[in-house]
Amino acid sequence: MVSIISVAKAAGVSNKTVSRVINGEPYVTEETRERVEKAIRDLGYIPNMAARLIRSSRSNTFGIITDYVSTTPYSVDIVRGIQDWANANGKTILMANTGGSSKREADIWKMFQSHRIDGVLYVTMYRRTVDPEAGDVRIPTVMINCRPQTDELLPSIEPDDYQGAQDLTRYLLDRGHRKIGYIRLNPILLGAQLRLDAFRKTAADFGLAEGDLSIRLGMEGPVGAEKNYVFAVATEMLQQKDRPTAIMSGNDEMTIQVYIAAMALGLRIPEDVSIVGFDDFRTVSLALKPELTTAALPYYDLGLEGAELLNSVVAGNKAPSSRVMPCKLVERTSVRSV
Amino acid sequence: MVSIISVAKAAGVSNKTVSRVINGEPYVTEETRERVEKAIRDLGYIPNMAARLIRSSRSNTFGIITDYVSTTPYSVDIVRGIQDWANANGKTILMANTGGSSKREADIWKMFQSHRIDGVLYVTMYRRTVDPEAGDVRIPTVMINCRPQTDELLPSIEPDDYQGAQDLTRYLLDRGHRKIGYIRLNPILLGAQLRLDAFRKTAADFGLAEGDLSIRLGMEGPVGAEKNYVFAVATEMLQQKDRPTAIMSGNDEMTIQVYIAAMALGLRIPEDVSIVGFDDFRTVSLALKPELTTAALPYYDLGLEGAELLNSVVAGNKAPSSRVMPCKLVERTSVRSV
DNA sequence: TTGTAGGCGTTATCAT
DNA sequence: ATGATAACGCCTACAA
Numbered sequence: 049m050v051s052i053i054s055v056a057k058a059a060g061v062s063n064k065t066v067s068r069v070i071n072g073e074p075y076v077t078e079e080t081r082e083r084v085e086k087a088i089r090d091l092g093y094i095p096n097m098a099a100r101l102i103r104s105s106r107s108n109t110f111g112i113i114t115d116y117v118s119t120t121p122y123s124v125d126i127v128r129g130i131q132d133w134a135n136a137n138g139k140t141i142l143m144a145n146t147g148g149s150s151k152r153e154a155d156i157w158k159m160f161q162s163h164r165i166d167g168v169l170y171v172t173m174y175r176r177t178v179d180p181e182a183g184d185v186r187i188p189t190v191m192i193n194c195r196p197q198t199d200e201l202l203p204s205i206e207p208d209d210y211q212g213a214q215d216l217t218r219y220l221l222d223r224g225h226r227k228i229g230y231i232r233l234n235p236i237l238l239g240a241q242l243r244l245d246a247f248r249k250t251a252a253d254f255g256l257a258e259g260d261l262s263i264r265l266g267m268e269g270p271v272g273a274e275k276n277y278v279f280a281v282a283t284e285m286l287q288q289k290d291r292p293t294a295i296m297s298g299n300d301e302m303t304i305q306v307y308i309a310a311m312a313l314g315l316r317i318p319e320d321v322s323i324v325g326f327d328d329f330r331t332v333s334l335a336l337k338p339e340l341t342t343a344a345l346p347y348y349d350l351g352l353e354g355a356e357l358l359n360s361v362v363a364g365n366k367a368p369s370s371r372v373m374p375c376k377l378v379e380r381t382s383v384r385s386v
Numbered sequence: 387m388v389s390i391i392s393v394a395k396a397a398g399v400s401n402k403t404v405s406r407v408i409n410g411e412p413y414v415t416e417e418t419r420e421r422v423e424k425a426i427r428d429l430g431y432i433p434n435m436a437a438r439l440i441r442s443s444r445s446n447t448f449g450i451i452t453d454y455v456s457t458t459p460y461s462v463d464i465v466r467g468i469q470d471w472a473n474a475n476g477k478t479i480l481m482a483n484t485g486g487s488s489k490r491e492a493d494i495w496k497m498f499q500s501h502r503i504d505g506v507l508y509v510t511m512y513r514r515t516v517d518p519e520a521g522d523v524r525i526p527t528v529m530i531n532c533r534p535q536t537d538e539l540l541p542s543i544e545p546d547d548y549q550g551a552q553d554l555t556r557y558l559l560d561r562g563h564r565k566i567g568y569i570r571l572n573p574i575l576l577g578a579q580l581r582l583d584a585f586r587k588t589a590a591d592f593g594l595a596e597g598d599l600s601i602r603l604g605m606e607g608p609v610g611a612e613k614n615y616v617f618a619v620a621t622e623m624l625q626q627k628d629r630p631t632a633i634m635s636g637n638d639e640m641t642i643q644v645y646i647a648a649m650a651l652g653l654r655i656p657e658d659v660s661i662v663g664f665d666d667f668r669t670v671s672l673a674l675k676p677e678l679t680t681a682a683l684p685y686y687d688l689g690l691e692g693a694e695l696l697n698s699v700v701a702g703n704k705a706p707s708s709r710v711m712p713c714k715l716v717e718r719t720s721v722r723s724v
Numbered sequence: 725t726t727g728t729a730g731g732c733g734t735t736a737t738c739a740t
Numbered sequence: 741a742t743g744a745t746a747a748c749g750c751c752t753a754c755a756a
Contacts, residue, residue, distance in 0.1 A: 098436035099733035121459030311649040335642040437749035
């Protein structure tokens with residue numbers, strides 16, 4: 049492998065001068081710089097990060113720990129956001145996933161340490177509380193899409209489920225809907241309660257009575273093996289004599305069944321009933337016809353901001369302990385004004 | 387940072403002895419070993435990979451390059467497969483994504499080299515041909531879910547779209563379906579032609595005439611901005627006087643619209659029409675009621691096998707140049723026998 | 725079975 | 741503005 053020394057020899061300078069050129073340090077003549085750069089190109093020299101790390105003890109590497117990568121399809125956009133940030137800022141990303149095993153998580157922390165990473169992004173694929181194995185170690189950590197179970201004050205970045213549901217509810221109210229159904233997300237998801245609260249509060253503030261709201265549970269049970277009542281619940285809701293003019297559901301996936309239930313009853317969307325989802329899982333929201341109005345989880349931004357935040361923590365800037373990113377309302381064609 | 391030397395001092399042995407213990411080399415008394423291990427625990431020593439790499443020039447690290455088109459949600463299972471393999475085999479994963487930019491791809495190759503990675507897994511999120519920037523560099527590379535555009539012979543691992551579609555077609559034929567509709571995937575996807583060929587060939591071999599098959603194009607145009615005819619096409623198909631008893635569609639996402647089209651026409655699934663998909667996007671296939679019979683893309687296995695293959699290439703074992711993984715038929719309840 | 729010396733590719737220090 | 745030399749943490753080779 050061609051090293052800094054071969055370059056130095058080829059350029060007729062010392063290794064330190066080559067080092068200066070590589071790192072853009074001052075005190076190098078333009079002429080010398082060019083000579084060195086030519087040698088670098090000619091020899092195809094590429095700096096050895098490992099050697100650099102050994103000397104400088106800054107790896108410029110962040111580790112990502114994820115849990116269940118595939119249950120929540122678009123959540124990997126978090127990782128994409130992190131990677132893009134890293135790419136733009138010359139950082140390297142080491143990635144590992146626990147698959148839910150805490151032994152594996154412990155191993156991962158160890159592996160990260162053996163690479164002397166500068167910080168960890170602890171990422172969950174759905175919003176929840178966690179108990180990171182960091183424990184004794186004192187590696188700067190930022191939680192993304194989750195928060196510590198204990199009252200440790202690790203900085204965290206989460207989606208604003210409340211605001212998202214609030215915006216959707218207002219959107220329906222603004223379009224004249226006064227009887228609204230809500231099919232609840234699995235209560236064990238952290239976002240479920242927030243979304244429901246936002247729905248209730250927003251409707252109440254607007255002046256709707258509790259009786260104008262049909263609120264029903266759509267799913268429950270452990271993630272990945274939940275019981276699913278959505279189709280039945282939606283069907284019942286739509287068969288009421290005083291049926292809602294709009295149905296909001298916990299997420300887009302549940303919405304598929306609301307669509308099917310409505311169509312099975314011969315109701316047209318949005319003419320007979322308006323529907324909104326949550327999450328903006330595009331495999332669903334764009335595939336449904338009419339396309340679904342929903343609130344997009346800001347996965348990509350969570351990653352981007354998380355990386356940025358971790359960077360400032362690593363740099364020693366005291367960082368805000370916790371932060372929330374907005375869910376953007378995506379207007380499509382599943383709602384009409386009444 | 388606590389190094390091998392501090393451990394040696396604490397245990398009252400030489401650094402080399404500590405090194406022996408760490409690497410499980412022979413010729414260490416049980417007693418010495420224990421003393422060293424205790425020192426390691428007490429001091430919280432963790433080996434420095436960078437230092438190790440500098441000496442031994444084997445990084446035990448694989449790089450993953452992805453393109454990350456987020457239209458194919460479950461394809462990240464490829465990455466999960468790779469990670470699991472890496473975890474089980476003590477390898478580290480460096481990950482980066484090109485976002486489609488070839489400048490960025492070139493940067494990534496450089497970054498990988500500067501970490502002296504042992505090999506690269508070149509992963510695409512949907513099956514296609516690619517032209518990796520590897521170029522001059524001679525890093526062992528395995529392509530996953532894609533193949534080189536040129537006739538270079540990089541080893542590759544791809545899903546067996548043909549077999550998957552064949553199995554689905556047979557499944558329908560075996561259940562008595564003799565009029566079958568097929569809604570084609572976007573032709574620019576590599577799998578599209580294979581799936582269609584398999585459908586045609588299997589039906590023909592079974593004895594169906596071309597007239598028993600309704601084949602229509604469902605989507606076309608650039609990935610991420612395609613034109614979508616599925617709903618219209620499915621509606622037409624189901625309105626024919628001699629309508630198919632079963633419809634197979636390019637993928638699960640398209641199937642949502644087939645369901646909706648069928649229901650809008652008052653047809654029940656599977657009583658009036660049977661439906662199968664492809665891909666097994668569980669956000670769709672499990673959310674649809676009745677749940678969808680489909681063929682699962684072997685994403686996880688692609689990753690697992692790809693990593694395994696890369697490992698053997700790196701080890702110098704001459705490897706099979708190309709390989710295909712089966713798509714497993716997942717039977718649910720969207721098909722009935724006629 | 726254990727220890728010593730040297731070197732891997734960098735950057736840091738201190739001269740020049 | 742540039743260079744000589746040490747040092748980082750580990751492993752290899754060889755010696756004891």
